[in-house]
Amino acid sequence: xxxxxxxxxxxxxxxxxxxxxxxxxxxxxxxxxxxxxxxxxxxxxxxxxxxxxxxxxxxxxxxxxxxxxxxxxxxxxxxxxxxxxxxxxxxxxxxxxxxxxxxxxxxxxxxxxxxxxxxxxxxxxxxxxxxxxxxxxxxxxxxxxxxxxx
Amino acid sequence: xxxxxxxxxxxxxxxxxxxxxxxxxxxxxxxxxxxxxxxxxxxxxxxxxxxxxxxxxxxxxxxxxxxxxxxxxxxxxxxxxxxxxxxxxxxxxxxxxxxxxxxxxxxxxxxxxxxxxxxxxxxxxxxxxxxxxxxxxxxxxxxxxxxxxx
DNA sequence: GTATATGCAAAGGTTTTGCACAGCC
DNA sequence: GGCTGTGCAAAACCTTTGCATATAC
Numbered sequence: 001x002x003x004x005x006x007x008x009x010x011x012x013x014x015x016x017x018x019x020x021x022x023x024x025x026x027x028x029x030x031x032x033x034x035x036x037x038x039x040x041x042x043x044x045x046x047x048x049x050x051x052x053x054x055x056x057x058x059x060x061x062x063x064x065x066x067x068x069x070x071x072x073x074x075x076x077x078x079x080x081x082x083x084x085x086x087x088x089x090x091x092x093x094x095x096x097x098x099x100x101x102x103x104x105x106x107x108x109x110x111x112x113x114x115x116x117x118x119x120x121x122x123x124x125x126x127x128x129x130x131x132x133x134x135x136x137x138x139x140x141x142x143x144x145x146x147x148x149x150x
Numbered sequence: 151x152x153x154x155x156x157x158x159x160x161x162x163x164x165x166x167x168x169x170x171x172x173x174x175x176x177x178x179x180x181x182x183x184x185x186x187x188x189x190x191x192x193x194x195x196x197x198x199x200x201x202x203x204x205x206x207x208x209x210x211x212x213x214x215x216x217x218x219x220x221x222x223x224x225x226x227x228x229x230x231x232x233x234x235x236x237x238x239x240x241x242x243x244x245x246x247x248x249x250x251x252x253x254x255x256x257x258x259x260x261x262x263x264x265x266x267x268x269x270x271x272x273x274x275x276x277x278x279x280x281x282x283x284x285x286x287x288x289x290x291x292x293x294x295x296x297x298x299x300x
Numbered sequence: 301g302t303a304t305a306t307g308c309a310a311a312g313g314t315t316t317t318g319c320a321c322a323g324c325c
Numbered sequence: 326g327g328c329t330g331t332g333c334a335a336a337a338c339c340t341t342t343g344c345a346t347a348t349a350c
Contacts, residue, residue, distance in 0.1 A: 128288045
């Protein structure tokens with residue numbers, strides 16, 4: 001059931017927090033754990049909700065501030081998806097979300113398929129794109145037909 | 151200075167509005183004109199602001215409703231970019247925005263470079279992605295080095 | 301004349317911010 | 326003990342919605 005655990009774990013992050021002079025609080029532990037335990041992406045709100053199930057009374061603003069800190073440290077990254085503001089682990093494999101701009105239907109594309117394109121972009125400008133947790137808009141097959149037949 | 155004008159123009163959209171039983175109001179004309187006149191993407195708010203410079207007193211809710219209508223008709227599409235909710239013309243050529251998740255730096259990639267990847271996705275699922283007005287997140291060359299050297 | 305679009309105002313939701321207090325180191 | 330992080334509350338912001346009025350057809 002369990003996937004390959006990424007080399008980034010709670011202890012590692014906690015260690016780096018301390019090493020950088022940040023403090024390790026129960027809230028931060030819980031937020032880090034929740035974020036690492038999430039497959040795919042998660043909204044700050046959702047983190048707040050799930051975390052406060054374990055550690056009672058974690059404030060939303062704390063969640064926002066902690067996620068921002070984790071992003072500064074390079075562990076997570078944010079995206080603006082259809083569902084709003086979302087965080088995801090940097091570099092954790094996954095799939096690309098294709099969202100139809102017309103009907104909203106979502107499809108998935110294995111991340112392997114993006115490798116050649118990723119290489120191309122990296123060669124072009126040194127920029128290393130992360131497709132795995134970002135939606136890409138377009139038209140699904142059905143809506144494309146509709147469009148063409150008009 | 152002027153780019154190739156796309157075949158979609160204000161008159162055409164106005165015509166289709168009428169043909170579909172929608173009404174053509176000064177507000178709608180202005181919103182359509184502003185949207186078509188925009189290179190790249192634009193936020194509903196920005197449309198509202200620019201439009202009300204010409205047609206005084208266009209309400210934000212009207213802008214939202216009109217943009218939604220234009221999306222239904224297939225002229226525009228929306229995205230959630232770094233700057234928030236944005237609309238852009240469907241299928242107007244341009245370039246891909248690469249945004250560094252770390253430092254926020256933006257780079258551009260000519261849309262031609264995406265063609266092979268676009269074909270690949272289309273073959274895979276019939277989904278036709280539109281990269282030209284959507285940001286793609288990742289790490290720029292500089293931030294990538296920082297990341298690696300840690 | 302009638303049905304649709306607009307403006308207005310209020311509500312809803314998310315994110316940000318300032319400040320006093322709590323708690324990690 | 327000092328400084329950082331948290332909670333609280335309020336504010337800021339964007340977007341949506343209901344309803345009366347205006348207006349395109």
